[in-house]
Amino acid sequence: EAGVTQFPSHSVIEKGQTVTLRCDPISGHDNLYWYRRVMGKEIKFLLHFVKESKQDESGMPNNRFLAERTGGTYSTLKVQPAELEDSGVYFCASSRNRGQETQYFGPGTRLLVL
Amino acid sequence: KQEVTQIPAALSVPEGENLVLNCSFTDSAIYNLQWFRQDPGKGLTSLLLIQSSQREQTSGRLNASLDKSSGRSTLYIAASQPGDSATYLCAVREGTDKLIFGTGTRLQVFP
Numbered sequence: 001e002a003g004v005t006q007f008p009s010h011s012v013i014e015k016g017q018t019v020t021l022r023c024d025p026i027s028g029h030d031n032l033y034w035y036r037r038v039m040g041k042e043i044k045f046l047l048h049f050v051k052e053s054k055q056d057e058s059g060m061p062n063n064r065f066l067a068e069r070t071g072g073t074y075s076t077l078k079v080q081p082a083e084l085e086d087s088g089v090y091f092c093a094s095s096r097n098r099g100q101e102t103q104y105f106g107p108g109t110r111l112l113v114l
Numbered sequence: 115k116q117e118v119t120q121i122p123a124a125l126s127v128p129e130g131e132n133l134v135l136n137c138s139f140t141d142s143a144i145y146n147l148q149w150f151r152q153d154p155g156k157g158l159t160s161l162l163l164i165q166s167s168q169r170e171q172t173s174g175r176l177n178a179s180l181d182k183s184s185g186r187s188t189l190y191i192a193a194s195q196p197g198d199s200a201t202y203l204c205a206v207r208e209g210t211d212k213l214i215f216g217t218g219t220r221l222q223v224f225p
Contacts, residue, residue, distance in 0.1 A: 004157075031211065042118070043203070045212035056210050091157065098211050102148065107157035 002026065004106035006092050012112045018080040021109045025074070025094030031055075032075050033095075033103060034067060038088035049075060050098070082113045116141045118206055120216035127223055133191040135219045137204035142182045148213065149178050149189050150203040158203065162189070194223045 005024045013019050025032045034046040046065070047057040051072035060067070064083070069075040079086055089110050093103040117140045127133060137147070146165045150158040162171045162178040164187070170179040175192040187204060201220045205213040
């Protein structure tokens with residue numbers, strides 16, 4: 001069974017540009033999560049999808065971030081326009097069911113905004 | 115607001131030592147606690163998941179304990195090896211599904 005995959009692995013963009021990150025969860029996992037780690041800080045939750053619906057987006061920092069999961073399969077996270085403080089590692093995770101299960105993480109996308 | 119703290123922040127030990135990594139959390143109303151391992155430039159690998167009703171979980175040389183009432187978990191690594199070198203993260207899950215992470219313990223095991 002393939003794990004969670006993320007694309008790209010790295011992205012370097014200039015302030016003001018747009019970047020779109022993609023996450024493919026484990027097949028059959030209805031729950032998809034986005035997290036990020038900015039420099040020197042702990043990993044923080046951004047949002048949670050159940051299938052194509054946003055279940056919890058309390059961690060989204062501001063309206064420059066837009067997450068979608070059309071069709072309940074892969075998800076994209078768009079940052080527009082990117083700011084310097086958006087630099088960090090963006091992780092995606094998935095789980096089959098809610099509640100007590102393990103969340104499986106992808107390798108992350110390393111974003112650097114110059 | 116839940117806060118998760120991990121001590122120590124970094125640890126360097128010779129091969130063969132038994133290790134204890136600590137994780138504490140401020141709100142005991144958790145659903146479960148998960149220990150992860152992160153290798154440099156890689157994603158997170160789940161090591162152990164302890165449900166709130168459990169006291170400990172074991173996998174190979176790893177043993178994790180949970181004391182919900184005191185807000186503490188420990189990860190015990192027996193007979194450490196250089197391949198155990200990584201950052202170890204603990205995360206708690208509350209009523210929603212989100213995980214709240216600690217800042218991690220960076221472990222180096224030297225031959």
